[in-house]
Amino acid sequence: QVQLVESGGGLVQPGGSLRLSCAASGGIFSYAVMGWYRQAPGKQRELVATITGSGYRNYADAVKGRFTISRDNAKRTVNLQMTNLKPEDTAVYYCEMNSSSWGQGTQVTVSS
Numbered sequence: 001q002v003q004l005v006e007s008g009g010g011l012v013q014p015g016g017s018l019r020l021s022c023a024a025s026g027g028i029f030s031y032a033v034m035g036w037y038r039q040a041p042g043k044q045r046e047l048v049a050t051i052t053g054s055g056y057r058n059y060a061d062a063v064k065g066r067f068t069i070s071r072d073n074a075k076r077t078v079n080l081q082m083t084n085l086k087p088e089d090t091a092v093y094y095c096e097m098n099s100s101s102w103g104q105g106t107q108v109t110v111s112s
Contacts, residue, residue: 002026002101009093009106012085016110020080022095022103032098034071034078038091038108045094049080062088085110 008020020036035050049069050058057069068081078095085108092105 002097004095004097004101004103006093006095006103006106009108011109011111013112014086014110016085017081017083018085018108020082020093020095020106020108022078022080024076024078024095024097027097027101029076029097030073034069035096035099036069036078036080037094037096038089039094039105040088040091043091048093051078082108087111 003025005023006020008018010018012018031053033050033052036048037045038048039045047060048063049060049067051069051071059067066082066084069078071078087110090108090110092107094105095103
């Protein structure tokens with residue numbers, strides 16, 4: 001059974017940075033496509049970024065150039081480095097594995 005636990009959310013001012021981490025247990029992590037999604041109040045969950053086992057990355061247009069997804073297969077973690085944060089980045093951020101397993105989410109709030 002796959003379990004995903006996110007950490008690193010919080011309150012940050014516009015222009016600031018945050019680093020989210022997701023620790024995975026269960027499943028064959030090194031071959032899994034890992035991703036980050038987010039859901040803002042009143043909106044549908046949307047893709048932020050994904051990374052394949054071999055390291056191919058895909059980003060939503062809204063975060064390109066600001067966010068970086070990375071993974072450590074030995075530690076079974078996937079990270080999301082977020083820079084130049086904007087108020088519209090405020091959301092609950094979810095880690096996912098193979099579009100089938102999800103974490104509980106971590107809140108990111110960008111506000112002055």
